Amino acid sequence: MIYALLCYHSEDIVCAWSKEEDAAVMAKLGVVQERLTKAGKLGPVARLMPTTAATTLRKDHEPPLVIDGPFAETKEQLLGFFIIDCTSLEEAIGIARDLGDANPGGAYEIRPVSMFWPGSGSP
Amino acid sequence: MTDLDWIDASLTAARPRALAALVRYFRDLDAAEEAVQNACLRALKSWPENGPPRDPAAWLILVGRNLAVDTLRRQARQVPLPAEEIISDVEDAEAALVERVDDAHYRDDILRLLFVCCHPELPATQQIALALRVISGLTVKEIARAFLVSESAVEQRITRAKRRVAEARVPYEAPGPVERAERLAAVAAVIYLIFNEGYSASGGEAHVRAPLCEEAIRLARLLLRLFATEPEIMGLVAMLLLQHARTAARLDADGAIILLEDQDRSRWDRAMIAEGLALLDKAMRHRRPGPYQVQAAIAALHARAARFEDTDWSEIDALYATLERMQPSPVVTLNRAVAVSKAKGAAPALEMIEPLAPQLSGYFYYFGVKGALLLQLGRREEARIAFDHAIACANTIAEAAHIRMQIDRLIKDDKAAGAGTTDRGLR
Numbered sequence: 001m002i003y004a005l006l007c008y009h010s011e012d013i014v015c016a017w018s019k020e021e022d023a024a025v026m027a028k029l030g031v032v033q034e035r036l037t038k039a040g041k042l043g044p045v046a047r048l049m050p051t052t053a054a055t056t057l058r059k060d061h062e063p064p065l066v067i068d069g070p071f072a073e074t075k076e077q078l079l080g081f082f083i084i085d086c087t088s089l090e091e092a093i094g095i096a097r098d099l100g101d102a103n104p105g106g107a108y109e110i111r112p113v114s115m116f117w118p119g120s121g122s123p
Numbered sequence: 124m125t126d127l128d129w130i131d132a133s134l135t136a137a138r139p140r141a142l143a144a145l146v147r148y149f150r151d152l153d154a155a156e157e158a159v160q161n162a163c164l165r166a167l168k169s170w171p172e173n174g175p176p177r178d179p180a181a182w183l184i185l186v187g188r189n190l191a192v193d194t195l196r197r198q199a200r201q202v203p204l205p206a207e208e209i210i211s212d213v214e215d216a217e218a219a220l221v222e223r224v225d226d227a228h229y230r231d232d233i234l235r236l237l238f239v240c241c242h243p244e245l246p247a248t249q250q251i252a253l254a255l256r257v258i259s260g261l262t263v264k265e266i267a268r269a270f271l272v273s274e275s276a277v278e279q280r281i282t283r284a285k286r287r288v289a290e291a292r293v294p295y296e297a298p299g300p301v302e303r304a305e306r307l308a309a310v311a312a313v314i315y316l317i318f319n320e321g322y323s324a325s326g327g328e329a330h331v332r333a334p335l336c337e338e339a340i341r342l343a344r345l346l347l348r349l350f351a352t353e354p355e356i357m358g359l360v361a362m363l364l365l366q367h368a369r370t371a372a373r374l375d376a377d378g379a380i381i382l383l384e385d386q387d388r389s390r391w392d393r394a395m396i397a398e399g400l401a402l403l404d405k406a407m408r409h410r411r412p413g414p415y416q417v418q419a420a421i422a423a424l425h426a427r428a429a430r431f432e433d434t435d436w437s438e439i440d441a442l443y444a445t446l447e448r449m450q451p452s453p454v455v456t457l458n459r460a461v462a463v464s465k466a467k468g469a470a471p472a473l474e475m476i477e478p479l480a481p482q483l484s485g486y487f488y489y490f491g492v493k494g495a496l497l498l499q500l501g502r503r504e505e506a507r508i509a510f511d512h513a514i515a516c517a518n519t520i521a522e523a524a525h526i527r528m529q530i531d532r533l534i535k536d537d538k539a540a541g542a543g544t545t546d547r548g549l550r
Contacts, residue, residue, distance in 0.1 A: 010133075011348075012136035013129075016135040016341065049401060051348070052351065052402070069352070105129060
C-alpha cells in the first residue's frame, strides 16, 4: 500500500527556528530518508514553502476565484509530505514515528493513496 | 533540537499573539509585557514536565492573565497564594479562549501592537528599539549588543518611546480601512528599517548582522499572514528574502565587502530566492504596484541573472525610474545612476548624480559611486578626492577598507604606468 505522510506543524514555530536548528532537523530527517530509500520504501518527498506563498483557486464560484493564501486558515499548516510504500498501516505508523523523532512537534497524517502517478520523475 | 530549543521557538512564535491579546485586556503595554514574561517563565517550568500545550499562545494569554489578576488581588488584600494547580490547570478554559483569540479581530490586535511600537511620531531609533524589545522579545542587552550602544541608552530609548506612545493614545477600536492601511504602511516601514540595520550596519565592526535581518523577515512574514492579500506586504517579504539570499556571498572570510559583480552566485540562498520570486509573482497579479514591489522586482532581476554580465540593466534603470516617481529620493536616484552607468555608460550616470551633492554630502555610497564613475572616465585625481570623502563618511570598518583598497589600486597603477595615462585596465 502506498501512503502519503502529510506533515502538519505550526508555521509560526517553524519560521522561528534559527538557520542552525532548521539545518539540524533536516539533517536528522535526511538520515531516516536515506534508510527508507535504501529499503526501496521512499517515493517523492516535498517541503512546501510557507503558506504565505500559496494561492488558492476556489472552484465553487463561477468563474473560479483566485485567492491569496492557503485553502484553510488553520492553527497548524500542511508544510510538506512523504510518499512511502508499506506493507501495513503498522509499518507506516512506525515510519511516521521515526520521522517524528527527527522532527518533533506538529503531526503526521497517514493517508492511504488510492492512485499514484509518478509523472516524469522530476518536475 | 533539544526540548529547550523547541520551547524557545514556540515562545518566540507565540509572543506577538499573546502580547497583543493581553494589551487589549490590560490596555497597558507594561502590564501586558510583564504578564507575558511571567507566563513564559511558568512555561519554562511547566512545559518540560507536562508537555507543550496545544496552543502555546492561548496558554500564555490565560496563564499570563491569571498570574496578573492574582498579583492584583494579592496587592489589594492580603490573601493566601492559590495552589499551583489552579494557575496551571488551564486545559478546560483553553478551548474556550482559543475560539475567542481566533476571532477576526485578533488580526487587528496584533496590528495595533505592531503599530504602537512603530508609531510614526517616534524617531526611528526608538521605533526599532521598542519593536525589538516588545514584539520580538529581545532583551535590552541583546538590543544594545546589536546596535553597539550601552544598555542604559537602549533603556532610555524604550522608556521614552513608551511614554510617547502612551501620550499618543492609539485607540482600541477596530480601525477603519484607511487607518488600517496607514498602520500597515508604518509597520512595514519599521520592519524595513530593522532589516536595513542588519543588512548594512550603521556602525561598528560587523558590516552585516544577519540575526536582525532574520528577525525582520520573521516579522514581515507574520504581517503577511495577517494581511494575506496585500500586494505591498508580499513585495516587502519578497524584497527582504531576495536581498537576504545574498548574505553568504557579500563578505569574504576576513569580513571585507564583495561587490555584487564579484560575488560567487553559487553561494546565494536558492530557497530564499525561490520564495521571493514566488511572492513577487503573486503580488504582481494584483496590478497595484508600490515601492516594495518595485524594489523586489529589482532584486529579482539580480537574482535571475546567472552571471553579473547577464544582468538586465536597462530594465533595472526603468524600475528605478518608476521608484523615483513613486518615492522621490536622492538615494533612489543614486541607485538608478549605477544602473544607468551599466546600461549607457559612466558619463550620463555622473551627470545624473552631480546635482545630488548637496543632499548626499555625508553619504558613503554617494562618494563611492562618484569615485568609481570618475575613475571609469579617466578622471583619476577627482576620483581620489571622492574616495577620500567616502572614507570620511564610512559607517563600518568594512566600508572604509573597501574604499581604501580602491585607492591603493589607483596609487599602484599610477606608479606602474606613470600619472596622466588613462585607466582602461581598471574598467
